[in-house]
Structure formats: C-alpha cells, structure tokens
Amino acid sequence: MLTVWGRANSINVMKVLWTCEELGLEFRRVDAGLQHGVVDTPEYRARNPNGRVPTIDDDGFVLWESNTIVRYLAAKHAAGSLMPMGLRERADAERWMDWGSMHLGLAMTPLFWQLVRTPADRRNPELIASSTADSEAQIRVLDAHLAARPFLCADQLTVGDIPAASFVHRWFALPIARPSLPHIERYYADLMKRPAYASQVALPLT
C-alpha cells in the first residue's frame, strides 16, 4: 500500500500526486501540513524529521524529498519511460528537476506567497516586483528550451518535467502581467490535456 502525507495545495505534494496519477497507482493521501497539522507529531517526525510534506510510505519503505519520491516511483513503475534509464538521459532529466526546484521554484515562491497567502494590506510591493522579474527570467529560459522540443528532455513526459511544469501552472494562474511566450504557452496547453496534471496540479491557487 502506498500512502502519501501532504496537503493537496502544496507544490511539492502536487509533484508526487501528479506522478502517482500518471503512473496509475493506487494510493491513499493523508492531509498534513499548515492548517492540517500532523507534521509536528512524534509519529510524523519519526518518518520525516524535517516536519515537511510530502512523505510517502510504500509498503514500509518511508521516503521524503519530493523530487526523490518522484524519481523513486517513476523508476519503480516506469523505468525507461517516465524515468529515463540511459546514463545521459537520466542526468538530463535530473538536471531539469534540480533546475525546476532551485531556479524556477526559488524565483517564484516569494511571489506565490505574497499574492496568494499574504493579506493584501501586508504585501511587500518591492518583493512582488523582484520575484516577478526573477520568475520571468527563469520562464524565458524554459521558453527558449521548449522552442526545439515538446517536453524538457525527450519526446514524452519524463521526471525532468515534473517540478518545472508544476511551477508553470502557478506562472499562468498568478494575477500578474505576463509577456507572450509561445513555447511555454504551447507546453502549458499540452500539459493541461493530461488528466493527471489537470486534476493534481492545475488547481486554484490556495
């Protein structure tokens, strides 16, 4: 039995839920984090000492760190497709996973928190402006890369897409001015046709 702990509006949980749905896995999700609590209980901390979400338990194997969970599930259930197995193909996908979290994700997270999780009278306009500019710079990197290929690493969806594509929904859903960038718009439109992405990632921002 696969159990996923984490609230469904967390981007790191979304990556795992999207992966589970792409793979057609049976799983149960337990709400945890922010208003749901759970993450500070001794039981949860024994599974994940960081007190963060997501955490999974796959038939007794406990794992945390969302990108690692995505790689684990894809390698277990979709080696050679969602999880590329060639040495270079795998490194390429892992590179884009790191980039999605460390460049696109870090650039966009202040903007998300300001516009979605901070009351209007307590927002910081300078932080909103700088995070919007940083996010756009990273989105332009993605747009240029997608000019020559349908997905980030291959002709099909791979784990390399999962983190960056999760943030791409936020880019299009946040109430900001966006430049017209045809390749990222095409990528987002293609992602939205995938039931797993539409149901687990492309949700109202909360």
Ligand SMILES: N[C@@H](CCC(=O)N[C@@H](CS)C(=O)NCC(=O)O)C(=O)O
């Ligand atoms: N590097 C970790 C980060 C985990 C993380 O910071 N998760 C956030 C949600 S996106 C969290 O647990 N926030 C506190 C909470 O929800 O209580 C991962 O990718 O799994």
